[in-house]
């Protein structure tokens with residue numbers, strides 16, 4: 126295999142959050158032959174990043190004497206936040222409004238305390254309904270907030286307009302010469318292509334039978350990666366009075382607000398060759414139990430919206446690694462293959478960093494401490510406990526199984542949004 130240079134053919138499988146970010150970063154560094162394959166037209170209905178908004182948190186600056194995990198996390202956030210604040214392409218989409226972390230059950234509240242521990246001075250304590258109501262303009266939070274306790278981080282956090290950022294990055298990558306091939310036939314990867322000795326990846330084959338030959342292949346197809354746990358989260362979008370959607374610039378015009386039913390997740394378990402796997406599917410409805418949880422949230426916080434009709438819903442997938450750190454590394458066995466997966470619930474705010482790290486891995490210049498923490502590490506997944514909630518809470522505090530879901534919503538969806 127010839128050494129990487131700007132004329133090397135680079136194939137990216139998955140044109141979602143990380144695939145687009147990697148394509149942009151590589152194009153900005155002068156790579157001229159980049160092709161991105163995606164199974165759906167852009168933005169893909171199954172891409173986790175195809176969404177109204179995502180929470181973004183700033184972190185402490187990385188220090189030499191941080192633990193390796195803290196260092197990795199702080200460094201990734203530093204790279205990402207630098208882009209969200211200063212890169213003209215990303216910056217319009219970051220809104221540093223602050224955020225609220227709260228709970229009404231004691232177990233969940235302990236997690237909240239763990240989250241703020243050591244950083245208490247950055248947070249304002251919220252003890253009762255009046256405290257919660259005062260965090261937003263009058264008339265938005267009118268609920269009684271029964272037993273709610275939490276914290277308000279006013280600075281160093283906010284939200285990003287996810288779909289807007291994704292579209293901007295996609296457009297800029299295309300402008301810089303990246304070729305995007307999308308669709309269930311011509312963009313959906315069915316298999317990797319191997320060299321005769323089986324030790325080098327030569328590209329990928331799509332459903333239409335086409336072979337996409339490349340010097341380097343980057344797998345950024347999210348939850349299709351078998352080493353990762355697949356979590357399903359549910360989203361709902363509800364019609365909103367415009368005042369209440371003031372936190373969302375673009376979709377204020379649609380008067381819509383997103384609610385995410387956060388919990389340890391749903392899996393869709395199937396056995397493949399005797400191995401337990403959770404296989405994602407696209408569905409623009411959610412379990413009825415999820416809708417009920419969301420309506421309870423509205424009842425307690427924004428009761429004027431409690432009976433509002435929901436305008437759209439979808440199941441959203443993310444891949445959690447065991448330690449919830451990303452996996453961005455060259456495959457140890459197959460030359461020419463880079464893995465970029467395992468967003469683990471925080472892969473959007475770190476999107477700019479993911480692109481930089483993928484490019485660094487490809488070019489062999491990733492700093493050692495990040496390389497160590499984001500390395501290929503199958504040993505962490507031996508005898509993986511699929512019921513481990515991984516510090517997530519909500520619903521009944523358990524990992525749920527789609528096979529147990531009997532009733533789904535019947536929300537009149539708007540496919541055009543996807």
Ligand SMILES: Cc1cc2nc3c(=O)[nH]c(=O)nc-3n(C[C@H](O)[C@H](O)[C@H](O)COP(=O)(O)OP(=O)(O)OC[C@H]3O[C@@H](n4cnc5c(N)ncnc54)[C@H](O)[C@@H]3O)c2cc1C
Nearest residue numbers: 139141142143164169172173180314347358468472473474
């Ligand atoms: C409910 C929910 C809430 C979240 N909230 C936050 C948050 O607040 N803040 C945050 O930072 N992160 C959040 N995340 C996590 C974040 O959205 C993900 O970690 C991140 O978007 C993952 O990026 P990705 O590129 O790996 O995957 P995706 O964006 O899902 O992209 C994967 C792409 O691969 C394509 N693909 C799949 N299979 C194939 C194939 N065979 N061939 C070709 N293409 C294929 C798909 O079509 C898709 O475009 C959340 C995730 C969920 C589910």
